[in-house]
Amino acid sequence: MNFLFTDEEEQLRATVRAFLLEHFTEEVRAENMAGKRGEGWGPAIRKFFDTVNDKRWFAWSWPTEFGGGGGNRTAQFVIEEEFYRYTGITLGGGTGAPAILSFGTEAQKKEFVPGAIKREIIFCQGYSEPGCGTDLAGIRCRAKRVGDKYIITGQKIYTTNAQNATHIFLMCRTDPDSVRHRGLSILLVPMGMPGMTVRPLWTVQNDPPAPFGTTYGEERTNEVFFDDVEVPASCLLGEEGGGWEVARRGLNLDRVGAWRYLISVMRDEDIVNWLHGDGELQDSLREDAQVRDKVAEMWTEAEVCRLMTMRSISIEQHGGKFTYEGSAEKVFAPEHSVRTTEAISQILGPYAQLMQGSPDAIEKGVFAHNILGAYQSTINHGSVQVMRDQVARIGLGLPRAAK
Numbered sequence: 001m002n003f004l005f006t007d008e009e010e011q012l013r014a015t016v017r018a019f020l021l022e023h024f025t026e027e028v029r030a031e032n033m034a035g036k037r038g039e040g041w042g043p044a045i046r047k048f049f050d051t052v053n054d055k056r057w058f059a060w061s062w063p064t065e066f067g068g069g070g071g072n073r074t075a076q077f078v079i080e081e082e083f084y085r086y087t088g089i090t091l092g093g094g095t096g097a098p099a100i101l102s103f104g105t106e107a108q109k110k111e112f113v114p115g116a117i118k119r120e121i122i123f124c125q126g127y128s129e130p131g132c133g134t135d136l137a138g139i140r141c142r143a144k145r146v147g148d149k150y151i152i153t154g155q156k157i158y159t160t161n162a163q164n165a166t167h168i169f170l171m172c173r174t175d176p177d178s179v180r181h182r183g184l185s186i187l188l189v190p191m192g193m194p195g196m197t198v199r200p201l202w203t204v205q206n207d208p209p210a211p212f213g214t215t216y217g218e219e220r221t222n223e224v225f226f227d228d229v230e231v232p233a234s235c236l237l238g239e240e241g242g243g244w245e246v247a248r249r250g251l252n253l254d255r256v257g258a259w260r261y262l263i264s265v266m267r268d269e270d271i272v273n274w275l276h277g278d279g280e281l282q283d284s285l286r287e288d289a290q291v292r293d294k295v296a297e298m299w300t301e302a303e304v305c306r307l308m309t310m311r312s313i314s315i316e317q318h319g320g321k322f323t324y325e326g327s328a329e330k331v332f333a334p335e336h337s338v339r340t341t342e343a344i345s346q347i348l349g350p351y352a353q354l355m356q357g358s359p360d361a362i363e364k365g366v367f368a369h370n371i372l373g374a375y376q377s378t379i380n381h382g383s384v385q386v387m388r389d390q391v392a393r394i395g396l397g398l399p400r401a402a403k
């Protein structure tokens with residue numbers, strides 16, 4: 001078993017890092033943040049995206065005919081690590097594109113995947129509804145087939161990025177008489193169709209806004225309402241009634257990537273970098289035995305997070321199916337993030353509460369904002385309780401839990 005990267009992969013890492021240092025300028029970073037806030041992409045970030053796209057780095061291991069680089073998954077992991085650590089940008093086609101590659105028709109792959117890789121097509125994920133998040137079998141949003149159209153009625157909630165998205169990856173009930181996971185389908189619906197309304201749902205991180213580097217620093221999610229929205233039947237992804245399998249596989253694929261572990265460990269790296277810096281507070285803290293013990297423990301756990309991600313990447317690269325492995329990662333990494341957020345706030349004492357805008361805030365208040373963001377990472381994208389259940393059932397072969 002060899003955990004080291006090849007010379008070629010290390011060379012690729014150096015090339016990507018040098019590129020980012022030169023091209024991801026402060027101007028590009030500012031435009032990227034503005035784009036995330038829904039103010040649109042400026043010319044500098046667009047040029048940056050175009051250059052990255054020409055290099056095929058956005059989806060290095062994806063098929064070339066759909067805009068990928070045709071390379072191997074480990075090399076993509078290396079690129080992802082450099083990008084996420086330095087820019088906060090995740091690679092791949094974002095939510096939805098991996099599922100379209102797996103389940104889409106040739107026409108859908110051509111229509112969506114190259115655009116998603118280039119950031120021209122952005123999907124938001126329309127799964128959760130009021131009263132139904134963990135247990136998606138309770139979905140009520142209805143899509144009724146009438147001739148060559150679907151007519152959609154219902155509501156989604158917590159739809160992150162709906163304000164910027166060009167499409168929603170919508171899970172809805174196509175068979176009104178079905179129960180639980182049967183009769184659900186995925187539709188790829190363009191945003192802004194007549195009858196569709198997007199309403200902001202602000203999070204606790206909205207005021208003051210979270211600075212760059214905050215874990216899960218979403219300022220806004222949304223409610224999305226569908227009032228007799230008509231879409232062509234060709235929006236269906238996979239088979240009608242087969243939406244559960246499409247969504248399950250799509251979610252699993254979305255969970256794998258370097259960002260998955262980095263999002264949970266980058267603040268540990270930040271606090272160590274900060275401890276290395278000049279200042280009276282740093283001088284006293286870095287000699288404190290308890291602080292040293294704590295950061296060493298955090299580092300050890302962070303290495304486990306990285307290895308768990310690399311295992312999933314390796315399974316994917318070798319054409320295997322990861323089922324519970326992604327779930328195990330989704331338990332360990334977010335819980336690590338919560339533990340370390342608490343540890344960092346103990347290390348920093350009262351400074352841990354000072355947010356962006358306060359003159360004494362450490363590192364623009366990123367640690368303070370992180371306290372607000374870390375906990376939701378244990379719920380969002382599949383809660384840790386449910387992920388544990390999947391590990392018990394699929395990984396350990398235990399029967400379903402008693403109700």
Ligand SMILES: Cc1cc2nc3c(=O)[nH]c(=O)nc-3n(C[C@H](O)[C@H](O)[C@H](O)COP(=O)(O)OP(=O)(O)OC[C@H]3O[C@@H](n4cnc5c(N)ncnc54)[C@H](O)[C@@H]3O)c2cc1C
Nearest residue numbers: 125126127128132133134158159160376379380381383385
């Ligand atoms: C910031 C943010 C962004 C989000 N973005 C999106 C998005 O873009 N698209 C989208 O579709 N959704 C999104 N979500 C919704 C998210 O997926 C749900 O919040 C999540 O699935 C939990 O569902 P719920 O909120 O209905 O809570 P519930 O399902 O009511 O769960 C509440 C708690 O009960 C536990 N629980 C529930 N059932 C069980 C069980 N059977 N066994 C053990 N424990 C259980 C859960 O683990 C959780 O801790 C987002 C959520 C947040 C907070």
